[in-house]
Amino acid sequence: MRAILILFILSPFLQAQDVERIFPKQKMSVPVEEPSDVCVKGTEFIVVSDKGDVFVLSNDFSQKRLLHSNLSDPEGVFCSGDSIWVAEERSRLVTQLQYSNPAAMRSVEIPYSGGRNKGYEAICRNAKGNWLLFTEKEPVWMIELDAHFREIGRTILKLPGDVSSAAFYKGQLFLLSDEAACVWKMDVATNEILKTYTFNILNAEGLCFDADGGMWIMSDAEQKMYQFEKRSW
Numbered sequence: 001m002r003a004i005l006i007l008f009i010l011s012p013f014l015q016a017q018d019v020e021r022i023f024p025k026q027k028m029s030v031p032v033e034e035p036s037d038v039c040v041k042g043t044e045f046i047v048v049s050d051k052g053d054v055f056v057l058s059n060d061f062s063q064k065r066l067l068h069s070n071l072s073d074p075e076g077v078f079c080s081g082d083s084i085w086v087a088e089e090r091s092r093l094v095t096q097l098q099y100s101n102p103a104a105m106r107s108v109e110i111p112y113s114g115g116r117n118k119g120y121e122a123i124c125r126n127a128k129g130n131w132l133l134f135t136e137k138e139p140v141w142m143i144e145l146d147a148h149f150r151e152i153g154r155t156i157l158k159l160p161g162d163v164s165s166a167a168f169y170k171g172q173l174f175l176l177s178d179e180a181a182c183v184w185k186m187d188v189a190t191n192e193i194l195k196t197y198t199f200n201i202l203n204a205e206g207l208c209f210d211a212d213g214g215m216w217i218m219s220d221a222e223q224k225m226y227q228f229e230k231r232s233w
Contacts, residue, residue: 019196022215024226028061030218037122037165038206038218038225041079041099045225047206047218048074048086054097061225067102071095076123076134076165087123087133094123094133094149108149112141122166126173126188134175137162142191157191159184165207169233176207176217183207183217185233197233201226209233 034050045057046067054068054077067084074095076087084097095107112119114135121136130152131145140163144152157163161180166173172194173186181204185195199217206218206225215228 018194019198022197022199022228024199024201024217025229027224027226030057030061030223030225031064032057032223035218035220035223036075036205037077038208038216039077039079039084039167040208040210040216041084045208045216046077046079046084048077050074050220054084054086056099067099068097068105075119075121075136078123078125080125085123087120089119089121089136092119094120094131110143110145110149110151112143114138114141121163122175124166124168124173126168127171132166132168132173134163134166136164137179155191159193164205167207167209169209172233174207174209174233176204178204183215199226 032047032049032055035047036050038045038047043059047055047057052069052071056065056067071086072088072091074086075089078085082099084099086095092112093107093109095105098104118136120133122134124132126132129147133143135141140157140159142155142157146152161177163175164178165176173188175184183197184193187194201217201219203219203221204217205220208216213230217226
């Protein structure tokens with residue numbers, strides 16, 4: 001009984017050890033107005049903007065190329081191979097673009113009955129190859145779909161804040177929160193928070209990892225990209 005009591009008393013302290021403050025290695029200006037999400041494609045970055053545009057940026061952010069425009073409030077982006085998928089918040093569409101042929105595109109609608117401005121905020125794929133779509137808040141829904149965007153299930157995530165971006169890295173799900181100013185490393189089996197990385201970035205909207213393990217967080221308000229040291233997250 002005493003051992004159980006000691007464990008109970010210590011448990012908040014143990015949980016506190018799962019919070020880590022992280023500091024950027026450097027920050028760089030992003031030449032995109034109102035950037036809302038980012039993903040890595042080789043040595044380049046794909047950035048979507050609230051204004052409806054999709055850009056390709058060089059790895060030092062000095063060069064910019066417009067890939068596509070006139071999307072409906074794109075909030076999430078994911079890339080693999082020649083394909084780029086964009087989650088559009090208001091229209092509830094996921095639009096697939098081709099890097100080599102931007103004119104080629106197709107869209108699929110994923111129904112969601114929440115507020116018009118509280119739709120899809122993030123998109124990624126899990127270790128099974130299934131799609132994960134996340135709504136922003138009130139509540140945060142995680143919608144799992146198969147490779148052809150057929151729904152598998154929906155789960156409400158109990159998080160102490162909103163979700164503004166998502167990334168799957170080395171079998172782990174990471175969620176970015178603008179309101180909570182942190183990244184949550186999630187347990188993919190229980191959907192509980194394993195670790196919290198806190199930071200001082202205003203209006204964090206985009207999250208991605210490069211091939212070497214570097215974490216990148218993008219600020220909408222500042223139009224800047226923050227690079228964090230390469231490490232095992």
